[in-house]
Amino acid sequence: MAGLGSYLKKHTEALVKDVGIEAACKLTGKSKATLGRYYSEHEEHADRFMPVDAVAALEEASSYPHVTTALAELKGITLSFDERRRNQESSGGVNADVIALSQRFAMLMGEYNQSIEDGIITINEAKRLLKETLALQQVLLDMKLHLEEEAN
Template identity: 30%
Template sequence: MSSDAWFHRVKAAQRDLIKIAGGIDRAAEISSVSPSHIGRMNNPRDTDLMPLSVVYALESECGVPVVTQAMAELSGRRLSDPDAEHKANVNVLTSYSELMQKAAALMAAGATAMADGIVTPTEAHSMDREAASIARGLSNFRQALAVIKATGGAKAGLKVVGE
């Protein structure tokens, strides 16, 4: 990376952070820095970089580590979410549970419709609605599984509570 490339990357991240924070005036309010100073930090041709206290204040307010991520990337690193693995496992369990509930609803609607040996248009519509719900649920479940596969799976595994 050229000697100036890092500077332009950080300046771009600062501009993004100021925009996410709500603009120059809002960023100044959050960070207790004057709007003119925030404006210089926002100007791509100005050499002013944000002090760490400003970066921290704005990123904390926005919940998005824009400048921190840029700095990590410049060092050949990346940020990770410490809760991502847990969230991935919860998403698999939740989406699987929802999918099974939708399948049960389809089976119940089908059993009711077919009990008399005749499926009416209204009953067909009801079963079709449940089948469409399963299709959406299956897509969510497959997405949750893809996240687990991409992240290498849970190290601690899933546990049954109460055993």
């Protein structure tokens, strides 16, 4: 547990520093001293961790979800960071998603066709394919959310 706690504390510190200590205090309603205890490596603070609501508030304001990513990594889960902000309104609903899905799939297949033309997929080609695959995955996620919204 010592290594696990240390790992989480380092990511908690990165999160607080990403947002800024003053802003972190305002967002969480915690003092500088309390926030410092959450990532302190001193033995008397070894069992203190930032509450999940405070993590959520800070990660909403941060440039990267430091603690969420650390927790996912500890569980062997890989997250894909999307530059778009979540809960972003998208217009068009499922019909627009189907169109976007077909366009993205066509782009992926076009990229694949170019990449495999010489029989070898280079690292750069693989990166472009991965980028297209992630974009396709995001369209599917948007479509799933729209379908769930319509089902309720």
